[in-house]
Amino acid sequence: MNLSRRHVMGLGVGAGSAVLLSACGDSGPNEKVTGGGQNAAPAATSYDGPNVALAFWNGFTGGDGPFMKKLVDQFNTEHPNIKVSMNTYQWADYYQKTPAAVATGNGPDVGIMHVDHVSTNAARGVILPLEDLAKALNFKAEDFSPPVWNAGVYNNTRYSIPLDVHPLGFFYNKGVMEKAGLDPEKPPTTNDEYQAALETMKSKGIQGDWVTPFEFTGSMQFQSLLWQFGGQLFDEAATKATFGEQAGVQALTWMTDHVKNGYSPKNVAQDADIVAFRNSKNAFNWNGIWTINTLKEDKNLQWGVAPLPQIGTQKAAWAGSHQFVQFKPKAKDDNKLAAGKVFINWISQHSIEWARGGQVPARAEIRDSAEFKALPEQSAIGTQIDYLHFLPPKPGIADAMATVVTAINEAVLGRKEPAKALADGAAKADQLLEQNAKKYGG
Amino acid sequence: MAAETAATGGQVRRTGPATPYLFLLPYFVVFTTFVLVPAVYGLWISLHDWDYLLPGKPFVGLDNYKALFDPGSAVYSFWWESLSATGIFTVLSVPLLLVIPLLIALLLNRRFKGRTLFRAIYFAPYVLGVAVIGVLWRFLLDPNLGVVNAIIGGSTPWTTAVPWAWVTLVGVTVWWTLGFNAVIYLAGLQDIPRELYEAARIDGGGKWSEFRHVTLPGLRPVLLFITVNTILVSANMFGQSYLITQGAPGTETRTAIMYIAQVGLADYKMGSAAAMSYLLTACLLVISVIVFRMFREKDK
Numbered sequence: 001m002n003l004s005r006r007h008v009m010g011l012g013v014g015a016g017s018a019v020l021l022s023a024c025g026d027s028g029p030n031e032k033v034t035g036g037g038q039n040a041a042p043a044a045t046s047y048d049g050p051n052v053a054l055a056f057w058n059g060f061t062g063g064d065g066p067f068m069k070k071l072v073d074q075f076n077t078e079h080p081n082i083k084v085s086m087n088t089y090q091w092a093d094y095y096q097k098t099p100a101a102v103a104t105g106n107g108p109d110v111g112i113m114h115v116d117h118v119s120t121n122a123a124r125g126v127i128l129p130l131e132d133l134a135k136a137l138n139f140k141a142e143d144f145s146p147p148v149w150n151a152g153v154y155n156n157t158r159y160s161i162p163l164d165v166h167p168l169g170f171f172y173n174k175g176v177m178e179k180a181g182l183d184p185e186k187p188p189t190t191n192d193e194y195q196a197a198l199e200t201m202k203s204k205g206i207q208g209d210w211v212t213p214f215e216f217t218g219s220m221q222f223q224s225l226l227w228q229f230g231g232q233l234f235d236e237a238a239t240k241a242t243f244g245e246q247a248g249v250q251a252l253t254w255m256t257d258h259v260k261n262g263y264s265p266k267n268v269a270q271d272a273d274i275v276a277f278r279n280s281k282n283a284f285n286w287n288g289i290w291t292i293n294t295l296k297e298d299k300n301l302q303w304g305v306a307p308l309p310q311i312g313t314q315k316a317a318w319a320g321s322h323q324f325v326q327f328k329p330k331a332k333d334d335n336k337l338a339a340g341k342v343f344i345n346w347i348s349q350h351s352i353e354w355a356r357g358g359q360v361p362a363r364a365e366i367r368d369s370a371e372f373k374a375l376p377e378q379s380a381i382g383t384q385i386d387y388l389h390f391l392p393p394k395p396g397i398a399d400a401m402a403t404v405v406t407a408i409n410e411a412v413l414g415r416k417e418p419a420k421a422l423a424d425g426a427a428k429a430d431q432l433l434e435q436n437a438k439k440y441g442g
Numbered sequence: 443m444a445a446e447t448a449a450t451g452g453q454v455r456r457t458g459p460a461t462p463y464l465f466l467l468p469y470f471v472v473f474t475t476f477v478l479v480p481a482v483y484g485l486w487i488s489l490h491d492w493d494y495l496l497p498g499k500p501f502v503g504l505d506n507y508k509a510l511f512d513p514g515s516a517v518y519s520f521w522w523e524s525l526s527a528t529g530i531f532t533v534l535s536v537p538l539l540l541v542i543p544l545l546i547a548l549l550l551n552r553r554f555k556g557r558t559l560f561r562a563i564y565f566a567p568y569v570l571g572v573a574v575i576g577v578l579w580r581f582l583l584d585p586n587l588g589v590v591n592a593i594i595g596g597s598t599p600w601t602t603a604v605p606w607a608w609v610t611l612v613g614v615t616v617w618w619t620l621g622f623n624a625v626i627y628l629a630g631l632q633d634i635p636r637e638l639y640e641a642a643r644i645d646g647g648g649k650w651s652e653f654r655h656v657t658l659p660g661l662r663p664v665l666l667f668i669t670v671n672t673i674l675v676s677a678n679m680f681g682q683s684y685l686i687t688q689g690a691p692g693t694e695t696r697t698a699i700m701y702i703a704q705v706g707l708a709d710y711k712m713g714s715a716a717a718m719s720y721l722l723t724a725c726l727l728v729i730s731v732i733v734f735r736m737f738r739e740k741d742k
Contacts, residue, residue, distance in 0.1 A: 096707055099495055124495040124710070210586075213602070214688065267585040267599035270688060275587055399709045410692035413602055421692075431516035435711075439491065 045137065047342045049335045053083045054343060055108035057098065059091035063293040067357030075346055082339045084110075098327065099126045105330030110340045112163065115321040116391040116398060119154040123395035123440045127325040129157045133341045144362045148321050151390045160323035161344055162362030164354060166289045167319035167388050168220050169381040170309055174302035176283035180204045187284075187304065191311045198263040201283060208283035210273035211255050211264040213412035215405045217273075218255070220318040221286040222408050225251030227389045228312030233404065238394040239433055243404055244419075244426030247312075252411050252418035254311060259412065267413065277303075288320075292358045292377045305377045307384045319388040321362065324348070360385065396436035400429040488716035495710070506717035517705070517714060523693060524701035525722070527683075531697065532676040534612045539672045540665075543620045547627035548657075561628070565621035572618075576685025579614050583686070607687045607695050615682055619675070623668050630664030631657070666737045670730055677726055698722050 060068050065088055072086045087108070089097060095117060101107040102125075113121060121127045130152075133139075141149040144162050152160035174184035180201040188194040201208035212218040223233065231247025234240065242248075258264040274291065276282035278298055285291075286308065295303055308317045324344040326337065347354070351361040352371050360382040361367050373379050391397050407425030410416040416424070488506055490499045509515035550561050567575065582589050583600035591597055600610045638656045647655065658665075680699040683689055689696030696704075698718070706715025 103495055124493065125497075126495065213690065265586045265597065267597070267602040269580070269584045269586070269588075269601050272584055272587050275584075279587075281587075396709065402704070402708075406692050409690050413691040415603075415691045415694075428516060428520075432709075435516060439493065439496070439711075 045342065045345055047079070047082060047335075047339045049081070049338065051081045051083070052333075052335050052339045053085065054110055054336060054340055056084050056086045056110045056343070057094065057108040058086070058088055058112040059094040060088055060112075061090055062290065064290070064354075064357040064359070067354055071347055071350055071353050074350070075343060079342070079346075082343065084343055099124060102126050102327050107327040107329070109327060109329070109336055110343055111325050111327060112322050113160060113325050115148070115151040115160070115162075115323050115393075116401075118152055118160045118323055118325065119393040120395045120398065121325070122154040122157075122159040125328060127159055128328055128337075129159055130161055130324075130326060130341075130344075131158045133161065133344065134158050136341075137345055143364055145364065145385050145388070147388055147390055148319075148362050151321060151393055152323055154393050154395070160325050161348060163322045163324055163348060163351060164359035164362050165319045165321045165385065165388060166359055167317045167381055167384050168217065168224055168286055168308060169289055169291075169305045169317075169377075169384075170307065171277065171285045171287050171291060171295070171303060171305050173277055173280055173283045173285075174304060175280050176201070176206060176208065178302075180206055180208070180283070184302070184304070187306045187309070189306070189309050191309070194309050194311065197284075198258075198261075202262055206283065207263060207265050207281075209258055209263050210268050210276055210282045210285070211258045211412055212268050212270070212273040213409045214270045216270070217287050218408050218412060219401075219405045220288070222248075222251055222255065222404070223318040223389070224286070224308055224316055225254055225311055227316030227318075228308075228310060228314055230313055234392055234394075234397075234400070234429075234433070238392040238397065239437060241400065241403075241426040241429035241433065243407075243429075244422035248422050249419045250312070252408065252422060255408075256411050256414075256418055259414070289360065289378065289381045290358050305380055307380065315384075315387045317384045317388055319384075319390060321390065322359070394433075394436070395440040396432070399436060400432045403429040403432070484716045484719065487712055488720055490713045491711075492713035492716070493710045494712065499713075502713065506714045507721070509714065510717060510721060517718075520693065520696075520701055521698075521718060524696050524698045525725075527695055528677055528679065528698040528722075530608060531611060531615075531679055532673060534608060535615050535676045536669075536672050538612065538616045539620060539623055539676070540669060542616060543623035543668075544627050544661075546620065546624045547631055548653075550624065550628060551631045561625075564624055567618045568621040570618070572681030573685065575614060575618050576681055579610070580686050583610055601687050602690055604691065604694055607690070610686060611679075611682050611695065614686065615676075615679070623672065626664055626668055627661065630661045634660035662737065666734070669737075670733050673729060673733065674726060677722070677729075 056072065058068065069086060072084050076082070076084055091114075095113075098107060098111060099121065107126075111127075113127070118127070122129075139149075139161070143149075145165070148162045148165050152158055152162060170187060172184075172187045177184040177187075177197075180197075181204065182197055182200060188197050198208050211221075226233065226243060226248050229247035229250045231242065231245060231251065233243045235242055259266055273282060273285055274287060274294075277285045278295065278301060280301070292305065295301060308315075324347070326340050326344075329336065348363055351359075351363060352366050352369065355361050355366070355372055355375060355378055358378065360378060361372065366372055367382055367385065372382070391401065403425040407416075407421040410424075411418045411421040415421075489501060489503060491502050491506075492499050509517050510521050512518055546564055550557060550564070580601060583591075585591060585597055585599045585602055588600070590600065598606055600606050634657065638660070639652060642652045642656050678699055679697050680703070683695050683697050683700055687695045689700060693701075699722075702715045702718045702722070705718065706712045
């Protein structure tokens with residue numbers, strides 16, 4: 001047993017933690033990439049060049065994956081000279097993998113990004129402008145919905161084409177409501193009705209609205225409430241956090257009061273709110289539209305979904321959006337770029353199939369179609385389209401949002417008063433916004 | 443390598459002067475590629491505002507390090523909170539991971555029926571990945587819906603409030619990894635010559651003095667390895683917090699490695715993350731040296 005060898009070994013393990021990071025610090029493309037490089041390929045709705053193969057990456061690991069796969073297969077059948085192959089990763093991995101892949105020249109051709117990641121990736125030169133595609137197809141904001149459409153613009157340049165919006169909706173368990181003596185066909189739509197329903201359930205010994213302290217979906221509930229009370233997360237230019245102001249405090253207090261008043265148990269763990277809902281221990285749940293297909297798996301569960309109730313002074317709901325992007329290639333290949341645009345346009349036109357996977361299509365004509373109206377849950381949530389809110393298109397905005405998530409967690413778990421938690425978070429967010437402004441150049 | 447050995451085959455004792463170096467070469471290549479170069483490169487990164495995709499990587503000197511000690515910086519409170527979370531976890535888990543596996547190893551070293559089965563049972567959790575045990579215990583320990591609270595009654599916030607979250611993280615880690623330490627102890631115990639125990643018995647020593655004067659000194663080299671290794675592994679804890687508590691409440695159970703990963707891989711501030719890594723490495727170096735010193739003094 002050699003002591004000195006062990007010594008070296010022990011130190012090696014310690015040094016490993018430092019190595020962990022530097023190993024990821026690949027030097028990447030050194031050419032000037034700010035602004036995403038050039039994408040001069042002519043955009044068209046059809047492609048008649050030589051055969052091309054396109055790599056299409058996304059993070060549709062849930063029930064939505066098979067719907068997209070089906071669309072891709074159909075596209076391949078209709079376009080013999082374009083072969084699209086789809087690869088799916090966990091979103092968290094995807095957002096770490098794609099920049100690294102692009103940097104080493106192994107990136108995909110086409111992909112999906114959440115709208116709040118578009119500007120960060122545009123600023124980091126991972127994705128290409130899609131201005132020409134939007135122009136060639138004569139897309140206008142009204143063809144989608146102005147907030148969704150405008151969310152894909154960074155530095156006056158369009159980088160993404162919206163595929164869908166996925167807003168928060170109000171899910172209610174009809175069985176639990178009935179048990180409490182509430183009308184299961186009349187979910188609350190105002191704060192008065194909401195509080196009355198909670199009180200009724202409480203009197204029957206039911207904690208009817210579990211408040212989750214975690215990002216999914218506590219942070220989205222908070223944001224919806226914040227906007228409903230007339231607040232904003234950040235100021236116009238996203239240089240200062242404003243979520244700690246009065247509207248934010250009102251929103252978060254509304255959530256923590258649930259716990260205080262016994263409408264929600266304390267210490268709700270990750271996903272416990274929706275698990276309780278599925279097991280009929282919880283009546284109300286503010287959750288994403290993606291929950292529709294999950295709940296449909298529970299054959300005996302009686303549930304419904306409605307637009308979010310109006311708790312504050314105006315209607316508002318949080319939404320995310322999946323958007324198409326084209327990745328920066330190692331060497332420019334006009335055929336691939338052109339084929340990629342044909343693909344994006346085609347999927348967008350066929351997004352009614354995608355809606356069946358539990359989404360609201362971004363394209364207005366599809367949203368207004370009879371086929372979409374025939375999807376009762378999706379279209380109920382879809383009626384919120386005119387008052388959906390998205391994050392400002394600012395590079396690195398996700399860093400600042402992490403402080404919001406922490407503040408909600410602290411307040412709902414009773415570690416800090418709402419005002420204090422938000423003020424602490426906002427102070428941190430201000431510093432991060434300032435750092436990012438410097439890093440990404442304003 | 444093979445050619446070298448073949449060439450000198452037959453003359454076992456006579457080797458060229460380069461032979462030992464040639465034997466070292468493969469490991470050295472791996473070591474250089476995956477430890478030495480990244481370690482030096484990381485140091486370089488830590489002196490910059492580094493995002494590998496941005497064209498500008500401005501040199502900032504020691505600013506990334508200074509920020510860690512400046513209470514007004516964006517990283518200061520998060521960094522020290524995460525480092526103290528790592529510290530709390532290490533201080534709580536290391537003594538348990540030194541003592542409990544030793545007791546188990548002592549038991550498993552005795553002769554009894556089904557000994558091999560028990561050895562396997564105690565080792566079994568260790569073969570599971572952190573993702574498996576993390577998700578498993580998150581479900582079992584859910585404050586409102588979990589099996590554990592259903593059995594013992596009440597609604598202890600195992601995963602959402604301190605100090606319970608620490609009880610969970612330490613308890614799960616001890617359960618998960620004690621098998622590894624126990625197996626090493628067991629190997630050490632089997633290395634202690636039987637004659638020493640016989641001699642102790644002839645001298646009239648009881649069970650306790652046998653343990654005190656034969657077992658413990660016999661285990662010293664093993665104990666040193668286990669102590670250092672357990673400290674380093676505990677200080678690098680990531681998966682348990684990431685999966686079971688998600689750092690909650692707030693960021694109180696977010697460990698240093700978790701925060702470093704957030705800053706470096708999610709916020710793309712690799713310079714700052716690299717600086718944190720080096721500070722953590724420095725802390726662990728100091729602790730390792732202290733542990734080695736402690737064991738060396740005992741040698742005298």
